Amino acid sequence: MEIKIKKSGSAKLTMHDGKDFELPMYSGAVGPDVIDIRTLYRDSGAFTFDPGFTSTASCESQITYIDGNAGTLLYRGYPIDQLAEKSTFLEVSYLLLNGELPNKDQLEDFTHSVTYHTMLHAQFDAFFNGFRRDAHPMAIVCGAVGALSAFYHDSTDINDPHQRKVASLRMIAKMPTIAARAYKFSIGQPFVDPRNELSYAENFLRMCFAVPCEDYEVNKVLARAMDKIFILHADHEQNASTSTVRLAGSSGANPFACIAAGVACLWGPAHGGANEAALNMLTEIGSVDRIPEYLAKAKDRNDPFRLMGFGHRVYKNYDPRAKVMQETCHEVLAVTGQKDDPILQVAMELERIALSDPYFIEKKLYPNIDFYSGITLKAMGFPTTMFTVLFALARTVGWIAQWSEMLSDPSQKIGRPRQVYTGAPERDYVDLSQR
Numbered sequence: 001m002e003i004k005i006k007k008s009g010s011a012k013l014t015m016h017d018g019k020d021f022e023l024p025m026y027s028g029a030v031g032p033d034v035i036d037i038r039t040l041y042r043d044s045g046a047f048t049f050d051p052g053f054t055s056t057a058s059c060e061s062q063i064t065y066i067d068g069n070a071g072t073l074l075y076r077g078y079p080i081d082q083l084a085e086k087s088t089f090l091e092v093s094y095l096l097l098n099g100e101l102p103n104k105d106q107l108e109d110f111t112h113s114v115t116y117h118t119m120l121h122a123q124f125d126a127f128f129n130g131f132r133r134d135a136h137p138m139a140i141v142c143g144a145v146g147a148l149s150a151f152y153h154d155s156t157d158i159n160d161p162h163q164r165k166v167a168s169l170r171m172i173a174k175m176p177t178i179a180a181r182a183y184k185f186s187i188g189q190p191f192v193d194p195r196n197e198l199s200y201a202e203n204f205l206r207m208c209f210a211v212p213c214e215d216y217e218v219n220k221v222l223a224r225a226m227d228k229i230f231i232l233h234a235d236h237e238q239n240a241s242t243s244t245v246r247l248a249g250s251s252g253a254n255p256f257a258c259i260a261a262g263v264a265c266l267w268g269p270a271h272g273g274a275n276e277a278a279l280n281m282l283t284e285i286g287s288v289d290r291i292p293e294y295l296a297k298a299k300d301r302n303d304p305f306r307l308m309g310f311g312h313r314v315y316k317n318y319d320p321r322a323k324v325m326q327e328t329c330h331e332v333l334a335v336t337g338q339k340d341d342p343i344l345q346v347a348m349e350l351e352r353i354a355l356s357d358p359y360f361i362e363k364k365l366y367p368n369i370d371f372y373s374g375i376t377l378k379a380m381g382f383p384t385t386m387f388t389v390l391f392a393l394a395r396t397v398g399w400i401a402q403w404s405e406m407l408s409d410p411s412q413k414i415g416r417p418r419q420v421y422t423g424a425p426e427r428d429y430v431d432l433s434q435r
Contacts, residue, residue, distance in 0.1 A: 007024055007025070007026055007027075008025050008026055008027040008033050009024075009025045009033075010022050010023060010024050010025055011023045011025055011035045013040075013044075015044060015046065019044070021040070021043055021044055023035050023036055023037060023040065024036045028060075029062075029065075030065060030067070031065065031067070034057050041418075047418045048418075049420055053243070053417075057238075058238060058243065058246070058415075059238070059246065059406065059409065059412075060409065060411070061237075061238070061402070061405060062076070062099065062405070063075070063076065063096060063235060063398070063401050063402060063405060064076075064096075064235045064236060064237045064398070065077075065237070066236070066237050066314055066315075068312070068314040068315045068316045068317065069316050069317060070317060071315055071317030071318045071319065071320050071366075072320060073236070073320045073321065075092060075095060075096060075234070075235060076095050076096065076099055076100070078095070078101075079320070080231075080232065080320050080321055080324070081320060081323065081324055083095075083231055084228050084231045084232055084321075084324045085324070087101075087231065088199075088200075088227055088231075089200055089201065089227045089230040089231050089234070089394075089397075090107070090110065090111050090114060090200050091107055092231050092234055092397075093110075093114075093172055093234070093397040094106065094107060094110045096234060096235055096397055096398060096401040097168065097397070097400065097401050097404065113169050113173075114169055114172055114173045114200070115173070115196050115200075116173075116196065117169050117170050117172075117173030117174060118173045118174060118176065118177050118194035118196075118203065119174075119177070119193070119194060120151075120174060120177055120178070120181075121151045121152075123151070124144075124147070124151055125181070125191060127143075127144060127147055128140065128144070128181055128182075128185050128191075131143070131185065133185075133186075133188065134186075135185075135186065136186075136385055137179075137182040137183055137185075137186050137385050137386055137389045138182075138263070138267045138385070138388050138389055138392070140181075140182040140185060140186070141178055141179060141182050141263055141389055141392060142260055142263045142264050142267065143260075144178045144181075144182065145171075145175075145178065145256060145259055145260040145263055146256060146257060146260035147256075148170070148171075148174070148256040149254050149256040149257055152167070152170060152256070154166070155167035155170060155255070156254035156255070156256070158249075158252060158254065158255065158407060164255070164404060164407070167254075167255040167256070168255070168400045168404065171255065171256070171259055171396055171400055172396060172397055172400065175392070175393045175396045176194075176200065176203060176204040176207065176393055177194055177207065179204070179208075179386075179389050179390070179392070179393045180192065180204060180207030180208045181207075182389060183208050183382075183386055183389070184207075184208070186385065189211060190211075190212060191207075192206060192207045192208075192210045192211075193207075194207060198218065199223065199227070200227070200230075201223045201224070201226040201227040201230065202218040202223045204226065204393070205218050205219075205222060205223060205226060205380075206218055208381075208382075209381060219335060221331055221332070221335040222332060222335065222336075222380055225328045225331060225332045225376065225380070226380070228324060228325075228328050229325075229328070229373065229376070229377075229390065229394065230393070230394040231394075232321045232324060232325060232369060232373075232394075233369075233390075233391055233394035233395055234394055234395065234397050234398050235395070235397070235398025235401065235402070236314075236395075236398070237314075239271070240265050240266075240268070240270075240271050241262040241263075241265040241266040241271060241272070241395065241399070242262065242395075242398065242399060242402050244261050244262050244264075244265040245258045245259065245261060245262040245399040245402060245403055246402055246403065246406050246415070247261075247415040248261040248262075249403045249406050249407065250406065250412065250413065250414045250415045251414055251415075255400070255403060258399070258403055259396060259399055259400070259403075262392075262395070262396075262399045263392045266388060266391060266392050266395065267388060272387075272388040272391045272392070273387070273388055274308065274309070274368075274370040275309075275369075275370040275373040275374035275377070275387050275391075276374060276384045276387045276388070277308040277309075277370075278308040278309030278370045278371050278374050279343075279374030279375060279378060279384065279387075280308070280384070281307065281308040281309065282309075282343045282346050282347055282350075282374075282375070283343060285346050285350075286342065286346070287342055287345075287346065288342075288345050288346055288349050291346065291349055291350060291353070294307070295307075295353065295357075299359055307350075307365065308370070308371075309367060309368060309370045309371030309372075309374075310350075310354055310360070310365040310366065310367055310368065310371065311363070311364065311365040311366065311368065312366075312368045315366070315368065316364050317364065317366065318366045318367070319366065319367065319368040319369050321368075321369040322366070322367050322368055322369050322371060322372060325369050325371075325372040325373055325376065326351075326367075326372050328372070328376060329344070329372040329373075329375055329376045329379075332376050332379045332380060333375075333376075333379050336379045336380070338379050341375070341379070343375060343378075344375055347371065347372070347375060350367075350371075351367050351371070354366060354367055373387075374387060377390065
């Protein structure tokens with residue numbers, strides 16, 4: 001399906017000196033119109049000021065669409081809840097990369113290609129031993145992903161479509177192996193190699209939790225929950241890490257370096273660490289009877305306490321991923337024998353209050369995906385240090401899809417944001433003896 005941006009009119013800009021400029025306006029398939037300011041600086045000598053680029057479209061994309069007011073998230077037009085319930089992560093990966101859902105043969109071929117790229121180069125394992133034994137798993141993953149370009153030279157030429165495809169398959173296939181090895185290294189256990197007969201999620205869970213001294217059988221409920229978590233985190237429009245991947249890619253950097261840049265950006269607590277913060281908050285509250293105390297703190301403007309896992313920078317309605325994550329959370333807690341977990345009871349009561357309390361409703365502080373994902377991952381056996389690693393694993397396919405789309409965009413240019421300079425004006429050098 002090919003949908004191109006189309007002209008929808010124009011906007012008139014009047015400068016302080018009285019000069020008028022007419023700027024073209026365009027419309028996408030859905031969403032608000034955009035004002036094209038590409039020639040503004042050339043024609044007027046002025047440019048726009050938009051910290052964080054929250055009102056600026058940096059690219060044209062056909063991959064993911066978010067309507068924050070309606071609480072909608074679409075992958076290639078498909079609602080996220082439908083994909084999470086009916087699809088698999090590798091099927092969604094094919095969709096994000098290729099634009100359409102695969103047929104049976106296409107899915108089998110794609111699954112085979114990913115499965116048979118899961119092994120790492122034999123010398124790569126020595127790379128992990130260069131880290132301190134107490135290194136954070138995200139530090140290991142960030143370094144390891146960047147190091148892939150030193151091991152797979154035959155897929156770093158971005159001008160070769162075949163090499164780009166091979167690099168994409170390798171990243172999707174090897175990320176679970178790298179993530180599992182980062183976890184095993186951090187807890188002092190031997191690495192577990194992938195098995196070709198297992199699904200993507202099953203393989204990852206086995207590589208994380210199997211040990212040589214006993215057999216490990218993957219729980220199907222946990223594997224399906226892991227698959228859903230990967231689907232829900234696969235892409236999310238032009239967020240900070242995705243924009244970082246595109247910006248790095250705009251310079252012509254190799255794909256492994258670009259994905260490593262995305263991992264580094266995701267590591268920031270304001271981006272990828274929200275589920276850990278939400279879990280820490282629920283643990284701090286501890287029990288349902290302490291909720292009123294913490295709600296009072298949250299409503300007090302002079303109190304630094306913040307309710308984590310509520311509200312979203314983009315969603316001004318209920319996060320569409322949160323409902324799926326809530327159901328998945330219940331399934332995981334039931335199968336792991338933690339259905340009566342006091343942390344979950346706190347979460348349930350907080351959710352009930354958030355959907356009925358005028359304070360939450362007025363400020364549109366609805367529970368988001370991070371509210372439930374932290375509890376779910378904890379119940380599955382992952383430490384909080386692994387939460388962002390799992391996020392990076394899932395988001396890798398979205399980063400690759402965005403990177404590939406950027407390279408095929410004829411209007412793509414190297415990223416070069418402007419600035420408003422507020423430093424000292426030009427001045428002459430003063431000799432050291434005169435200062």
